[in-house]
Amino acid sequence: MIAGNWKMYRGPDPRALREALGDLPHVVAPPFTRLSDCVAAGLTTYAQNVHWESEGAFTGEVSSPMLQELGVTGAIVGHSERRQYFGETDLGVARRAHAALQAGLGVIACVGETGEQRESGDTETVLRVQVESIGDLCGTHENLVIAYEPVWAIGTGKTATPEMAQEAHAFIKSLLDVPVLYGGSAKPENAHELLSQPAVDGALVGGASLDIESFVAICRIHS
Numbered sequence: 001m002i003a004g005n006w007k008m009y010r011g012p013d014p015r016a017l018r019e020a021l022g023d024l025p026h027v028v029a030p031p032f033t034r035l036s037d038c039v040a041a042g043l044t045t046y047a048q049n050v051h052w053e054s055e056g057a058f059t060g061e062v063s064s065p066m067l068q069e070l071g072v073t074g075a076i077v078g079h080s081e082r083r084q085y086f087g088e089t090d091l092g093v094a095r096r097a098h099a100a101l102q103a104g105l106g107v108i109a110c111v112g113e114t115g116e117q118r119e120s121g122d123t124e125t126v127l128r129v130q131v132e133s134i135g136d137l138c139g140t141h142e143n144l145v146i147a148y149e150p151v152w153a154i155g156t157g158k159t160a161t162p163e164m165a166q167e168a169h170a171f172i173k174s175l176l177d178v179p180v181l182y183g184g185s186a187k188p189e190n191a192h193e194l195l196s197q198p199a200v201d202g203a204l205v206g207g208a209s210l211d212i213e214s215f216v217a218i219c220r221i222h223s
């Protein structure tokens with residue numbers, strides 16, 4: 001799977017992107033306001049987050065049934081920006097993932113260490129806690145995918161080396177046997193090397209997914 005996280009950017013024209021992608025498998029995760037346009041254009045569309053309840057007094061949140069009503073087929077959960085800026089916890093992330101899977105959505109659950117944690121030798125400990133909390137609630141659900149996104153590589157232009165990615169992905173798979181995507185400054189120039197690692201099953205692409213040519217190029221490399 002190659003998934004594009006548009007974050008809080010309007011993103012490319014969905015119809016132009018759909019046309020450029022042709023038959024290439026893809027997922028796009030636009031902001032909430034663009035979900036319908038992406039679905040209408042025929043793109044495989046995920047939300048960037050989802051709540052664990054189906055409805056209730058949770059201002060600012062959106063539930064799985066609400067997404068499904070729009071034709072959205074999955075959601076990202078636990079992106080490091082959600083954890084870092086909005087206080088999302090391992091348990092909350094696991095609950096979001098579990099509810100979405102139960103509702104029939106696909107889930108991309110993000111995990112990853114900060115630069116400081118890597119430097120202090122804590123990468124595996126951090127990954128273990130994050131992955132096990134998702135695994136404890138969700139198990140190896142067939143619609144669950146983990147995205148390994150080292151926080152120090154997101155939007156920084158710094159990419160994990162293919163060896164670092166392989167090592168982290170293999171470790172994650174030893175904890176929870178599901179597909180693992182790599183995320184962190186992935187672009188057409190480095191996608192081939194990263195995607196050719198045996199434990200790298202695809203990519204979650206931020207910045208480069210906003211550019212039609214770059215996103216399509218990465219999808220093509222993976223296909």
Ligand code: PEP
Nearest residue numbers: 154155183184185206207
């Ligand atoms: C992301 O936001 O999930 C991401 C990986 O961003 P970028 O590709 O810009 O580093």
